[in-house]
Amino acid sequence: MASEDTLWPLPSPIPGPELEWTFHDQRVVGLRWNGEVLKPEDARFMLGAFPRSESGAPFPIQFRFDPATGSELRPEPASGQIASHPGFERDGFPAILDAVSFRSDPEKVRVSMPAGAQSVFCAGTPSRLFCLTSHGNLSFRLNETTWVELSRRLAPPTLPPNAFGVCAFDQGFAMVLGNSAVIARLVSGLPEPVITPHDFGDGVPCGAPALIEDDVLVFPVARGATVKLARYKIAADDWLEDLDVEGQRTSAGALDVPFQNRSRIPDTFWCGATDYLVLTSAFDRREAHIRSFPAGMRTVRGAPPLRDERDTLHMLVRSDAHYALVNLTGRQAPFPLGGPHLSVGEGRYVGRYYYPSLWNDDVTTLQIEAGAERALLPLAYGRNDRGRTESALLVLAENVSEVDDLFASHGDKIVTGNVYWHAGSQLHKLNITLRFRSKYEILLYRDNGGLVIGSSLTGDFYRFTLQ
Structure with a gap:
């Protein structure tokens, strides 16, 4: 029977x-x-x-x-995912290419991504790779060639690309969708994440969340020109009392994705057009302030920050006369630049030149024709045993009249770029051409065996097998 x-x-x-x-x-x-x-x-x-x-x-x-x-x-x-975009590492820097070399012509194959992919990020323990589309569909990667869509559909991302970010942690991930915080928890014994929205009432989220301690997330929330930091405690699955922010904003709109220094209790920065929000600590007590950039200076929105060898963070700004780097942590005297330097870790690119440090005049001349409607756009980098930036993944972008074109979409204007690997004084062409309207349509992630890079505008993605 x-x-x-x-x-x-x-x-x-x-x-x-x-x-x-x-x-x-x-x-x-x-x-x-x-x-x-x-x-x-x-x-x-x-x-x-x-x-x-x-x-x-x-x-x-x-x-x-x-x-x-x-x-x-x-x-x-574990499935082996170790780094992703736009989360990258916890501090917001794309230092995901340590111990990687592309000098030996690695194997390259086309791979598929969910249609309309807008962000790819790692979350959970063991780490899993997730993809959120512009329509709010959420998928996770089953293997190198297959994505599985989850039944829960989210609201489409509404923050501008330079402000939209996903904060991932061991138990899940968090982001801002619409006017709500979204907390997704990966729970042992449940086959899909538990996703909970949180409404801030009369407050409007004005930036992506950051993980400020192992167990606390913060969300910038604007109420007119004032800002508060809403705090969520992960282990307790509960919201704490808001943290007041001193000062008022001098510019409206969303703040760029946050980044942090390497302190034991890290300082966290969200940059706006003419001001920035900094969350710091004094005697183990948290303090938050709105600070303005020097008069006449405005940020290049979305440009990556510079982290010098002293772990001081700088932002790229411009005036009507010139570009400069502004120290976010100390005295704000601008460091003038002879052009729009784009940072990658401790290094900077401008034209055909690479500056490996802010504190000396060493410069590497690259054998390319940058400038005159062309620019080198750094995407991710690797470090040596001393923690210094020693290599980077770059896009040599064409049809760029202003550096802002790389970070802001201007209608149907298409930027075309070839992908290179920079190490020492050498540029190694990877034989990939990307078409995109802004940097934020270039998605990349790394796992233990490969690196995937492509454009969400065209849906063309490629995987390099890493040695």
């Missing part, structure tokens, strides 16, 4: 109804989830850290042994 299916209702790992598991001959055959039944081979089980049998079948988190064989269940293996 054939055995029948057995329904096992088990407690959910979060408050709510029980999870209905179906077993047949002591083996899992399904889990009822959001009105559908997930079969054991469903990819979404990868997100819940479900214990696995020797055959790879998922089991409820309450199980320690396979009831059919008695063998011990094993944890879900």
